Amino acid sequence: MSQRNTGITEQVTPPPSARAARIAADAVEIPDCPLREVLALIGDKWSAQVLVVLGEGPRRFTELERAIEGVSRRMLTLSLRNLERNGLVTRTVHPDAPPRVEYATTPLIDEIREPLEALAAWADRNRPAIAAARHAYDSGR
Amino acid sequence: MSQRNTGITEQVTPPPSARAARIAADAVEIPDCPLREVLALIGDKWSAQVLVVLGEGPRRFTELERAIEGVSRRMLTLSLRNLERNGLVTRTVHPDAPPRVEYATTPLIDEIREPLEALAAWADRNRPAIAAARHAYDSGR
DNA sequence: CCGGATCCCAGTCGATACTG
């Protein structure tokens, strides 16, 4: 996500390996797998958390920084910029004496909040099962 | 996800920077954010795709390799091992003349398939909106 | 208060070659 490349356009361009001649239908294109797209948007280390917090209402930069625990200013900035760029959050600057910037979610998010929470709930429910599976696998060898 | 570290336990161990003395409450611990957990499980480059394909039924290694397009044997192996380790897929070896290994999803997956598909559908629907937002942002500067 | 700029390591992934 770092510098203007979200991995969503990393495309390899069917290298010389083109076994058959591609008609040339692949331009810059996106990895045709919607799941990969979502992951490209919020699949990094912090974006999901940011969305969770912002889901409770608009927050200022420092509020987010304190709420998220472990995030660095740098990564928080980058994550917010990325989310803003993709239209998932808005950034509004209030011209106050001490700078004041508020972030908020856009309507785009409303539709994924539910599945996102379902995922979180799933993880929460199955934490023991997963831990068990992991332990079993690890002790296997 | 590469070598037995899924990022879920990346823990930094409060390095010498420990401004205050940590009571030592932080062991190996997990990022307490369920969303991060899910991402640690299937948030890498290929796991999600593997699950999508396996969702249609059991597949052999080479079938997966062909179905996924762009994945290397190495990464496919690593992804499958990781998924297997976390109890999301099973690996069964049939003692045949030409080796025969089948992968399949476990019941654990059944509960997330739906939210996962919701996410994918969302990405699909909002692709234009996101592209527009991105273009607007980029042309902004 | 809200960042931007730099430095740098560790983890991730791909290419390639070898094996039971």
Add this chain to the structure above:
DNA sequence: CAGTATCGACTGGGATCCGG
């Protein structure tokens, strides 16, 4: 067929310092 082994490149992300 179904992997392993090795190498190297790229990049995410933490630390730190600087600026409006």
